[in-house]
Amino acid sequence: MADLLSDEEIDDQLPDAWEREDDEIVRVYEFDDYLRGVNFAQMVGEIAEAQFHHPEIIIRYSGVEIRLTSHEAGGITDDDIEMAELIESEHN
Numbered sequence: 001m002a003d004l005l006s007d008e009e010i011d012d013q014l015p016d017a018w019e020r021e022d023d024e025i026v027r028v029y030e031f032d033d034y035l036r037g038v039n040f041a042q043m044v045g046e047i048a049e050a051q052f053h054h055p056e057i058i059i060r061y062s063g064v065e066i067r068l069t070s071h072e073a074g075g076i077t078d079d080d081i082e083m084a085e086l087i088e089s090e091h092n
């Protein structure tokens with residue numbers, strides 16, 4: 001199990017456009033087409049399965065919200081940062 005990151009580590013490692021909210025890191029990806037958002041959520045799910053690290057995925061008409069935390073560790077770990085980076089790389 002990954003170790004919890006310090007506040008400074010989180011600030012340093014958080015990818016651009018991601019925000020920290022308490023014990024989670026969060027980003028909203030906006031889409032002007034609902035089904036593009038649905039397909040994006042599918043892609044995130046596939047990454048999550050490959051990493052065996054699962055975000056909360058909220059699909060809205062305007063976009064998709066991704067919320068990451070490490071449940072077993074009880075906060076934010078390298079696993080969450082890595083997931084955010086992988087999602088970013090697939091989105092760009």
Ligand SMILES: C[C@H](O)[C@H](O)[C@H]1CNC2=NC(N)=NC(=O)C2=N1
Nearest residue numbers: 052053054055069070071072073
């Ligand atoms: C038993 C536990 O649920 C599994 O080891 C994995 C599955 N996916 C997971 N995803 C997240 N976000 N945090 C976890 O601690 C986690 N644990």
